[in-house]
Amino acid sequence: MEEILKYQQLDSSLLKLERTLKSSEEKKIMNIAITNFKELQNKSLELEKLANSLAKEYETIKKEYDDCFKKLQSVTSLKSETLSEKELNDATKKVNEISAEFFIIERKLNQIVIKMKETLKDFENIKNNVIKARAKHKESKQKYEELEEKVQPEIEKTKKEMQSLESKIDKKLLERYKARKADNIFPVFVPIANNLCGACHMEQPKAKIDVLKKDGFIVCEHCGRIIYNS
Numbered sequence: 001m002e003e004i005l006k007y008q009q010l011d012s013s014l015l016k017l018e019r020t021l022k023s024s025e026e027k028k029i030m031n032i033a034i035t036n037f038k039e040l041q042n043k044s045l046e047l048e049k050l051a052n053s054l055a056k057e058y059e060t061i062k063k064e065y066d067d068c069f070k071k072l073q074s075v076t077s078l079k080s081e082t083l084s085e086k087e088l089n090d091a092t093k094k095v096n097e098i099s100a101e102f103f104i105i106e107r108k109l110n111q112i113v114i115k116m117k118e119t120l121k122d123f124e125n126i127k128n129n130v131i132k133a134r135a136k137h138k139e140s141k142q143k144y145e146e147l148e149e150k151v152q153p154e155i156e157k158t159k160k161e162m163q164s165l166e167s168k169i170d171k172k173l174l175e176r177y178k179a180r181k182a183d184n185i186f187p188v189f190v191p192i193a194n195n196l197c198g199a200c201h202m203e204q205p206k207a208k209i210d211v212l213k214k215d216g217f218i219v220c221e222h223c224g225r226i227i228y229n230s
């Protein structure tokens, strides 16, 4: 029993050490930076899609513009002195129509240019944030590695001590310990305290107390821990 209690104590220190690493501020900052980075990556992909569709839209409108320009050219290439009054009127009407078309196309182009500028600005923002996230990640990773360098040898040392202790512990008792720990019951071994379970304080029946005195341990029906005679 003494060995398994020592084993449990080492295990407890091991858990604490591992928690030190897992829940360290550096690790948290590192994870936040990674999450930010992924979000930025997604946003960047969305922007890329937007930029592509804007470019296509621009192409379409540019084509409209070119067509319009050709129409205007064909009208303005007519020699006015050879035209009758009606033809001249028609040509003027046509020029006015094309001007109105130009006006609409120009407005569309302006809107696209504004959207493109906005997209570019968003890209710029994302780029800056990526740089920031990367710097933050690098800084916290460095600090985390420093912490790891300090804690990891202690973890290894504790694990080794536990391993060498295992051979001295009753096999069945160790199996029970490991099974309970896997079920997130920790500590597994608790002392009896005035006939109460040392963890959940459930009163242990008289018959079980007798078994405890005889065998050295009993199992608490309530919390599943192994109660030992202290």
Ligand SMILES: [Zn+2]
Pocket (backbone or CB within 6 Å): 197, 198, 199, 200, 201, 202, 220, 221, 222, 223, 224, 225
């Ligand atoms: Zn209990």
